[in-house]
Amino acid sequence: MERIEQAAALHRQAAAVVHAAAQALDDHVPLPRTDLAEQHELALRLTQAAAKLTPGWLGAPLDKVDPGPLGEQRRPEFIRIGSGHPLDDVEFPAVVPLLGAGHLTFSADSRDPRVAGALRSILLRLLATAPAGTLIVRAVDAVGGALFAPFGALADAGLMPPAVTERAGLQAILTEAEHWVMPNRPADQRRPAARPRRRDCTMLLIIAALPSAVTQDDLARIVGLAQNGPAAGLHLIIAGWPPLPLGPKPALPALPASTQVSLRTEYSLIGGLPFATAAPPTGPSPTEVWLGLHVPVKLDPDPPARLTQRVCGELAERFTAQGQVHLMDLLPDPDQWWSETSAEGMSTTVGLAGDTPVSLHFTDLTPHWLVGGRAGAGKTAFLINVLYGLCTRYDPDELQLYLLDFSETGALRQFTPTEEDPSWLPHALEVGVDSDREGGLAVLRSLERELTRRTAILNDAGVTRFHQLRSAGAPIPRIVCVINEFQRLLAGNDEIAAEAANLLESVAKQGRSVGMHLVMCSQKARSSNIFGQFLVRVALPGGGDVLEATNDSAASLPVGRAVVNTAGGLGGPRGATRGHEKTVRFPDPHADAQVLAALRQRLWQAREPASAPPLVYAAGRVPAPRPPAALQPDTAHD
Numbered sequence: 001m002e003r004i005e006q007a008a009a010l011h012r013q014a015a016a017v018v019h020a021a022a023q024a025l026d027d028h029v030p031l032p033r034t035d036l037a038e039q040h041e042l043a044l045r046l047t048q049a050a051a052k053l054t055p056g057w058l059g060a061p062l063d064k065v066d067p068g069p070l071g072e073q074r075r076p077e078f079i080r081i082g083s084g085h086p087l088d089d090v091e092f093p094a095v096v097p098l099l100g101a102g103h104l105t106f107s108a109d110s111r112d113p114r115v116a117g118a119l120r121s122i123l124l125r126l127l128a129t130a131p132a133g134t135l136i137v138r139a140v141d142a143v144g145g146a147l148f149a150p151f152g153a154l155a156d157a158g159l160m161p162p163a164v165t166e167r168a169g170l171q172a173i174l175t176e177a178e179h180w181v182m183p184n185r186p187a188d189q190r191r192p193a194a195r196p197r198r199r200d201c202t203m204l205l206i207i208a209a210l211p212s213a214v215t216q217d218d219l220a221r222i223v224g225l226a227q228n229g230p231a232a233g234l235h236l237i238i239a240g241w242p243p244l245p246l247g248p249k250p251a252l253p254a255l256p257a258s259t260q261v262s263l264r265t266e267y268s269l270i271g272g273l274p275f276a277t278a279a280p281p282t283g284p285s286p287t288e289v290w291l292g293l294h295v296p297v298k299l300d301p302d303p304p305a306r307l308t309q310r311v312c313g314e315l316a317e318r319f320t321a322q323g324q325v326h327l328m329d330l331l332p333d334p335d336q337w338w339s340e341t342s343a344e345g346m347s348t349t350v351g352l353a354g355d356t357p358v359s360l361h362f363t364d365l366t367p368h369w370l371v372g373g374r375a376g377a378g379k380t381a382f383l384i385n386v387l388y389g390l391c392t393r394y395d396p397d398e399l400q401l402y403l404l405d406f407s408e409t410g411a412l413r414q415f416t417p418t419e420e421d422p423s424w425l426p427h428a429l430e431v432g433v434d435s436d437r438e439g440g441l442a443v444l445r446s447l448e449r450e451l452t453r454r455t456a457i458l459n460d461a462g463v464t465r466f467h468q469l470r471s472a473g474a475p476i477p478r479i480v481c482v483i484n485e486f487q488r489l490l491a492g493n494d495e496i497a498a499e500a501a502n503l504l505e506s507v508a509k510q511g512r513s514v515g516m517h518l519v520m521c522s523q524k525a526r527s528s529n530i531f532g533q534f535l536v537r538v539a540l541p542g543g544g545d546v547l548e549a550t551n552d553s554a555a556s557l558p559v560g561r562a563v564v565n566t567a568g569g570l571g572g573p574r575g576a577t578r579g580h581e582k583t584v585r586f587p588d589p590h591a592d593a594q595v596l597a598a599l600r601q602r603l604w605q606a607r608e609p610a611s612a613p614p615l616v617y618a619a620g621r622v623p624a625p626r627p628p629a630a631l632q633p634d635t636a637h638d
């Protein structure tokens with residue numbers, strides 16, 4: 001009992017010392033300046049300099065004025081975070097370097113309303129200033145995520161995901177940031193003479209409050225990012241740094257390359273970059289001298305919620321409007337339809353990067369394509385665009401299609417005659433739908449027979465390449481075989497799966513020399529070794545596994561965007577310019593059913609009147625075989 005009382009007394013004593021120390025700390029106001037005229041003069045000069053460094057949204061007091069239209073300006077580098085008050089009646093804007101320079105930390109986390117207000121005003125300034133698409137923001141707020149609620153319109157538009165609130169979310173963001181910073185190849189495999197990377201984008205990671213379950217390892221990863229980030233276009237804003245020591249570990253020092261805001265009861269102090277050259281003290285102590293800017297600073301207050309909502313709404317609207325692409329943007333002018341030859345290869349526009357159309361090709365170098373994306377990522381939409389793109393450029397004497405659709409919607413059925421619409425796509429030879437694996441196998445067998453037939457024609461002509469055959473006058477079309485959700489055909493260990501895999505492998509290997517191309521599409525694509533021949537990779541949302549494991553350029557793609565890579569998914573540093581990879585916007589072809597129906601009708605009406613509809617394999621129905629002439633294009637089109 002006596003020992004408990006002793007312990008309680010000691011505890012009370014310790015608490016009293018802490019209280020006294022905290023009061024002493026708060027009473028430690030930087031000494032009032034006596035050189036009044038000089039202070040006025042200095043504040044004026046600092047205000048003028050700040051106006052130049054932080055024009056418009058970057059420096060305006062957001063609680064008092066609405067700086068007006070959003071700027072499509074240069075990258076924001078300096079930013080106002082508050083105002084300095086060297087004297088009661090003198091003030092100047094407190095401006096700190098951030099993007100392109102380093103990081104920013106606050107000693108308290110976002111539970112302190114001053115920090116919450118400052119974080120929101122900083123984020124708003126940056127978003128309103130950065131040119132569209134150049135600032136990628138990731139947010140962590142372990143005290144509920146409400147801090148970023150006024151920015152919700154950005155999440156809805158796919159511009160900034162909602163803040164994560166748990167340790168697992170923090171770890172995922174740290175991994176993404178590490179990918180951003182680290183080049184894919186180890187240093188010893190990099191070409192020494194490689195030119196410095198051009199960074200088009202900046203990644204900003206805002207941690208408003210660290211999760212309580214954070215570990216020493218997580219903290220070390222944050223420090224690592226702070227060290228390597230600025231050179232790679234990654235910047236951090238962390239509230240609550242340094243965090244309280246975990247267990248017996250010593251307190252962490254200031255974050256490398258950071259400006260540090262230390263909150264006191266009435267005001268804040270700024271230290272670190274560029275205000276102090278020496279390292280600031282690791283913990284507050286009334287006896288130590290502040291090594292940074294020796295002026296009390298008031299952090300900027302929360303911007304009005306209406307202003308934040310207006311800016312975010314406008315950004316989201318602008319992003320959506322910019323992103324809109326129509327199927328007709330991908331097709332040639334109607335008077336140019338069916339005007340291209342497939343002798344040397346084929347190509348079609350698959351989307352737009354900015355305003356520039358991006359085309360993919362079927363050639364000897366890129367014979368086959370692999371498309372990946374989660375359920376609902378727009379895979380079918382992408383395929384339909386590609387099919388209309390090809391079928392408007394090349395006539396049925398130049399291109400024939402084999403279509404297999406194992407998806408639940410069976411969308412490729414729209415190219416076959418139905419009761420409501422008797423039209424069909426005149427290029428389509430054989431179509432398998434309704435997840436009919438037997439039918440799918442039958443289509444692949446036809447494809448294999450055609451492969452054998454073409455190989456014999458090549459041998460007879462004494463040539464080895466498809467384009468040589470075409471130069472010699474053989475009227476043989478190229479063939480594209482599209483297989484949607486192919487994993488359903490290859491799933492399991494049954495005979496169908498084994499035979500289908502063999503047939504696909506032989507078309508994948510030999511198709512290029514006989515003008516036969518595969519487009520394979522799936523939710524899970526990284527399972528087969530046949531994809532070595534698939535140099536074109538298209539990653540839709542959740543389809544990053546068609547790219548190399550270290551290539552994360554498809555991370556956080558919204559629906560309607562795709563990463564198209566023509567080097568087998570090979571990566572490279574994110575944000576750097578890569579010749580073999582582009583992110584494109586593509587349309588939803590089903591958004592306008594009338595346009596789609598009109599397109600199909602027009603193609604159908606342009607067909608050879610005698611041409612037959614495609615053979616359709618559906619739900620166990622085996623169609624009557626096609627007359628041999630249709631399978632022998634060299635005689636069919638004489």
Ligand SMILES: Nc1ncnc2c1ncn2[C@@H]1O[C@H](COP(=O)(O)OP(=O)(O)OP(=O)(O)O)[C@@H](O)[C@H]1O
Binds near residue numbers: 374377588
């Ligand atoms: N470019 C786009 N822009 C906007 N919405 C789109 C786009 N492409 C597709 N969508 C919409 O996304 C949804 C899913 O599209 P789609 O069926 O093509 O995806 P999927 O990957 O084939 O799906 P599943 O795997 O379930 O078959 C549809 O509602 C479609 O209208």
